[in-house]
Amino acid sequence: MVLAQEQTPDEVSLWSSPGVLITIVLIAIPMILGIIILTMKSYRIAKQIRNKETLKQAKILAEEIVRNKASLNPEQIAEKKRRLEYKLSNAELSGKQPAKDVRGLIQNPTNELINSFFARKSQPPKRPKIDKNLTKLVLWFLGSAIFWLLLGTSVGEYLGIKFLVPDADSVSWLSFGRLRPVHTNLVFWGWSSLAMLGLGYYTVPRVGNTSIASLKLGWYSLYFINASHIIGTISLMAGINNGGGEYREYIWPVMLLFVIGLMLSLFNYYKTVAIRKTKEIYISNWYIIAAVIFINIIAVVSYLPFWQDGLGETIIQGYYMHQAVGLWFMMFVLGLLYYFLPQQLNKPIYSYSLGILAFWTQILFYTLIGTHHFVFSSLPWWLQTVAIVGSVGMLIPVAAGTINFLMTFKGSWNKVASSYSLPFFLVGVIYYFTGSLQGTAEAFRFTNLLWHFTDFTIAHSHITMYGIITFTLFAGVYAIVPRLTGKEPTQLWVGAHFWMALVGLQFYTIPLMIGGTLKGLSWGDGEPFINSVVLMEPYWLWRAIGGTLMWLSHIVFAYNFYKMVRVEKEVDIHEVTLQLLQNDNKESEIEEDLKT
Ligand code: HEM
Numbered sequence: 001m002v003l004a005q006e007q008t009p010d011e012v013s014l015w016s017s018p019g020v021l022i023t024i025v026l027i028a029i030p031m032i033l034g035i036i037i038l039t040m041k042s043y044r045i046a047k048q049i050r051n052k053e054t055l056k057q058a059k060i061l062a063e064e065i066v067r068n069k070a071s072l073n074p075e076q077i078a079e080k081k082r083r084l085e086y087k088l089s090n091a092e093l094s095g096k097q098p099a100k101d102v103r104g105l106i107q108n109p110t111n112e113l114i115n116s117f118f119a120r121k122s123q124p125p126k127r128p129k130i131d132k133n134l135t136k137l138v139l140w141f142l143g144s145a146i147f148w149l150l151l152g153t154s155v156g157e158y159l160g161i162k163f164l165v166p167d168a169d170s171v172s173w174l175s176f177g178r179l180r181p182v183h184t185n186l187v188f189w190g191w192s193s194l195a196m197l198g199l200g201y202y203t204v205p206r207v208g209n210t211s212i213a214s215l216k217l218g219w220y221s222l223y224f225i226n227a228s229h230i231i232g233t234i235s236l237m238a239g240i241n242n243g244g245g246e247y248r249e250y251i252w253p254v255m256l257l258f259v260i261g262l263m264l265s266l267f268n269y270y271k272t273v274a275i276r277k278t279k280e281i282y283i284s285n286w287y288i289i290a291a292v293i294f295i296n297i298i299a300v301v302s303y304l305p306f307w308q309d310g311l312g313e314t315i316i317q318g319y320y321m322h323q324a325v326g327l328w329f330m331m332f333v334l335g336l337l338y339y340f341l342p343q344q345l346n347k348p349i350y351s352y353s354l355g356i357l358a359f360w361t362q363i364l365f366y367t368l369i370g371t372h373h374f375v376f377s378s379l380p381w382w383l384q385t386v387a388i389v390g391s392v393g394m395l396i397p398v399a400a401g402t403i404n405f406l407m408t409f410k411g412s413w414n415k416v417a418s419s420y421s422l423p424f425f426l427v428g429v430i431y432y433f434t435g436s437l438q439g440t441a442e443a444f445r446f447t448n449l450l451w452h453f454t455d456f457t458i459a460h461s462h463i464t465m466y467g468i469i470t471f472t473l474f475a476g477v478y479a480i481v482p483r484l485t486g487k488e489p490t491q492l493w494v495g496a497h498f499w500m501a502l503v504g505l506q507f508y509t510i511p512l513m514i515g516g517t518l519k520g521l522s523w524g525d526g527e528p529f530i531n532s533v534v535l536m537e538p539y540w541l542w543r544a545i546g547g548t549l550m551w552l553s554h555i556v557f558a559y560n561f562y563k564m565v566r567v568e569k570e571v572d573i574h575e576v577t578l579q580l581l582q583n584d585n586k587e588s589e590i591e592e593d594l595k596t
């Protein structure tokens with residue numbers, strides 16, 4: 001049997017199993033990278049301080065020279081240089097004598113603090129003229145997405161707390177079983193899907209050098225999708241759901257609204273590609289159009305009445321779950337990356353051919369791997385093996401995509417620190433590699449026996465859906481909203497959002513991976529089930545702490561979005577300076593004027 005384990009897990013040492021080893025390596029990669037980045041950053045800061053000092057001296061010298069050019073001969077210049085290089089003994093100003101700068105060394109003293117710890121973010125280039133109506137549509141898509149993110153993750157936050165305080169409430173509408181699908185459906189179909197579609201409404205026409213085929217269809221798509229989430233959330237909380245299938249708990253009329261919204265966007269994107277003004281279809285649109293076709297097929301197929309029972313239902317459920325994550329979220333987000341990375345780095349993508357290779361192999365392998373969710377189930381053994389082999393095959397598109405993105409970054413790493421969006425994109429790319437590899441590790445029979453049903457799967461879900469998808473979407477929002485509205489978020493708050501989300505995700509996922517492994521081992525040893533519940537407590541506490549950080553970061557993100565879209569007068573430095581001069585320095589009057 002291909003890749004089947006010949007020994008039972010009892011006979012195989014845990015520490016020599018490939019899955020556990022891969023996971024240890026995966027945890028080690030970001031940690032080692034973190035230490036390297038920290039060391040390099042400290043070294044850079046020290047170097048920057050030194051350089052700044054040298055530069056200051058050079059500037060003073062140059063100014064002196066320019067000032068005295070006519071009268072200075074080479075000896076005098078050398079003397080000036082010597083004076084500038086003169087170092088204080090640090091005792092000059094001590095003693096009883098009044099402090100006196102007899103050598104004239106202290107020039108241009110300043111009280112201004114120079115903060116060398118934060119790189120200044122560069123302003124985006126002057127934005128090209130973007131249709132005001134399209135801007136409005138994109139912003140409403142993104143705004144709605146952020147609303148669902150806040151609601152969905154507030155529910156997630158509460159669910160995380162419930163693991164520690166299971167008796168927090170006794171209201172049926174707030175029970176774990178009802179709230180869990182509210183969280184997953186809102187973050188999947190509300191936040192991620194709407195943010196992707198919103199960014200798509202900007203990207204699809206842009207890469208075809210044309211305008212969107214129909215703004216009206218875009219608005220209808222948004223109405224239908226938002227309506228499905230309002231009705232869907234209420235009905236899930238009321239206990240009205242589709243029964244078993246995960247991520248398809250919405251009853252069919254609710255899902256129908258969602259699918260109509262998706263179909264309208266598919267038609268709109270497709271028409272936009274058809275009326276493109278470029279000869280080729282840029283690779284982003286390959287990915288995006290394919291993703292929207294796949295989600296329509298997946299959503300319809302999974303609701304067909306004759307596949308709602310028995311083993312057929314299980315196969316369709318696996319197909320649905322993994323096609324949704326791989327051929328909807330991942331495919332769309334890859335399309336966005338192929339547009340945004342080159343745009344933000346101001347250079348072409350490293351290799352078009354690698355992108356095409358990744359595209360076709362992604363479709364080939366992803367359509368085969370749904371059954372890896374049901375390893376050891378009563379589905380045919382050969383089908384499970386096909387899914388496991390397909391999961392290994394996924395290494396091809398993942399490696400091709402990661403190499404392509406990292407090689408595009410190559411030579412432009414200096415741009416990461418001075419950009420709002422590139423750090424988020426970089427995290428997305430790193431998690432694309434590590435999260436997908438983790439998935440491959442989970443698909444083997446030995447590891448699946450250990451981890452399936454444990455919190456390890458929850459860690460994988462968040463590493464991928466949050467680390468890859470959500471981080472890339474954050475990046476996309478920071479990349480285009482300032483271009484659309486001409487308003488920047490506050491640098492400090494973007495930093496706060498980034499670090500809280502990233503650190504929160506580590507606190508969330510690493511403990512769950514450790515706890516999940518221990519839980520699986522405890523079950524394997526035949527210990528009483530309650531032991532595995534007790535042992536998880538500290539790991540769930542860490543998840544709650546990490547979740548809280550992530551949740552807070554979303555509030556900051558929503559605030560940043562608000563700062564970028566709110567209507568206010570833009571302060572033009574030249575205009576205000578001129579006003580100040582003309583108004584005889586009546587600052588208060590100008591401030592008052594700006595407020596109105
Ligand atoms: C504040 C941030 C978040 C918190 C606190 C949180 C918390 C949770 C909790 C407690 C669960 C239930 C776990 C269980 O049943 O054992 C869960 C499940 C899940 N969450 Fe989140 N979540 C957050 C953000 C997100 C985001 C942004 C996404 C996707 C974009 C996401 C996707 C999922 C998925 C897919 C599951 C199901 C996992 C599975 O069954 O394998 N979560 N989340």
Ligand code: HEM
Pocket residue numbers: 246321325326329330372373391392394395398435436437438439440441442443448451452453457460461464465468469
């Ligand atoms: C090479 C790529 C990947 C492979 C081979 C893979 C493999 C797996 C496997 C084997 C499981 C089942 C674990 C179990 O139940 O025992 C799983 C679960 C999951 N994966 Fe992946 N994964 C990959 C990439 C991704 C990506 C890119 C995403 C999201 C964008 C993702 C999201 C999820 C989610 C949400 C689940 C939980 C499903 C559930 O609720 O049971 N995975 N993955």
